[in-house]
Amino acid sequence: MTNSMNNVDYISNLVESNFKLIEKEIVNKNQVSYIIDKESVHSLLTFLKTNGWIQLSYLSAIDWPKENKFELVYIVFNWEMPVYIQVRAMLDRNNPVMPSILPIFPGCKYYERETHEFFGIKFPGNPDHEKQLILEEWDEIPPLRKDFDPRAYSDKKFAKREYTEDFVNLNGQESKQIIRKQRKTKIMNVRKGGKK
Amino acid sequence: MLSTKFTKMTKEEVDRKWWEIGDFFRRNSLWMLMYCTGCCAIELPPAMTSAYDMERLGMGPMATPRQADVLLVTGYLSLKTLRRLIYTYEQMSEPKYVVGFGSCTINGGIYHDSHAVINQLDQYVPVDVYVAGCMPNTEAVMNGFVDLMDLIKSKKANGWKDYHKRYEWYLENQKAALGEVRVHDEFHE
Numbered sequence A: 001m002t003n004s005m006n007n008v009d010y011i012s013n014l015v016e017s018n019f020k021l022i023e024k025e026i027v028n029k030n031q032v033s034y035i036i037d038k039e040s041v042h043s044l045l046t047f048l049k050t051n052g053w054i055q056l057s058y059l060s061a062i063d064w065p066k067e068n069k070f071e072l073v074y075i076v077f078n079w080e081m082p083v084y085i086q087v088r089a090m091l092d093r094n095n096p097v098m099p100s101i102l103p104i105f106p107g108c109k110y111y112e113r114e115t116h117e118f119f120g121i122k123f124p125g126n127p128d129h130e131k132q133l134i135l136e137e138w139d140e141i142p143p144l145r146k147d148f149d150p151r152a153y154s155d156k157k158f159a160k161r162e163y164t165e166d167f168v169n170l171n172g173q174e175s176k177q178i179i180r181k182q183r184k185t186k187i188m189n190v191r192k193g194g195k196k
Numbered sequence B: 001m002l003s004t005k006f007t008k009m010t011k012e013e014v015d016r017k018w019w020e021i022g023d024f025f026r027r028n029s030l031w032m033l034m035y036c037t038g039c040c041a042i043e044l045p046p047a048m049t050s051a052y053d054m055e056r057l058g059m060g061p062m063a064t065p066r067q068a069d070v071l072l073v074t075g076y077l078s079l080k081t082l083r084r085l086i087y088t089y090e091q092m093s094e095p096k097y098v099v100g101f102g103s104c105t106i107n108g109g110i111y112h113d114s115h116a117v118i119n120q121l122d123q124y125v126p127v128d129v130y131v132a133g134c135m136p137n138t139e140a141v142m143n144g145f146v147d148l149m150d151l152i153k154s155k156k157a158n159g160w161k162d163y164h165k166r167y168e169w170y171l172e173n174q175k176a177a178l179g180e181v182r183v184h185d186e187f188h189e
């Protein structure tokens, strides 16, 4: 079975007969995505690993502040059958804890450290997960959370270069910005059915 | 009529003469340490290889900070990199010069509102020459190097002296941005 839709069908059969999925999506013939509850992630990953998905390609998170959730994404890859499988699980945003998958994929060590650093998700079972990796001496909420304001942080922390406004307006011309703004209001007016 | 009388030079004058001689050789054989942090680094390969051939100016790459004269900071610097950059800068032997590439080192460029990247390099280490652009043209890069040589010739490339003189100020800025300048990671423990 090389590179055909059969692969995806095969995987769907395999996974669906063994696990209860919350949601499933076939992205294309090389990618499928499963949402599964938090407790079954370990067994699903173990199952996939024994079936040939031996490589953990990526592990990260997505912040959904409106739903008050973090979505963890594990991507695993099989070298015999070219299909990426995304395993997704929802975590509570107020207390994001996910047991580490270190026993299954030892390579997750650094991904988990990174995810902890950027989202604040805890991975008990990974002894290093709280060590700093990329952001050293970070003193704010984790920066990839949507409620973090990078501009305010940058303004607070890093000196900005100050420029003097030393340009001159030759011949007293009208400012191009004002002209542009006028043109825009005119266009909007016409678009809404106003007079030209 | 020319006087044949020989006046002995004072110590300062002798020193100045030696510095002038040293500067002559220094500016004609600048060895650079490339700290390729950002995308501006892509302008260095054409500047070094046959297209612009910086070796005709006597410039060449150097592997260690101890032996390098010029530190090229090519682009944005995250806080993590800034720590290592300060380490590198302090390891270089004097006289040392710094060239900042691209708008990122001048005022933050397109990363001016990022949480990870500093905005103004000269707050943390003294910069002698800036090459503006995002990214700067290779001609501009070469021009920046020639400018640096002119500055050395006219004794205006004094960033390293300034670092001595205003060390407190630099240290304060470094601490404000970094918390602590010392590196704590797996490789330094």
Ligand code: SF4
Pocket (backbone or CB within 6 Å): B038, B039, B040, B074, B075, B076, B101, B102, B103, B104, B105, B109, B110, B133, B134, B135, B136
């Ligand atoms: S100035 Fe532009 S090209 Fe240079 S490092 Fe910054 S973003 Fe990249």
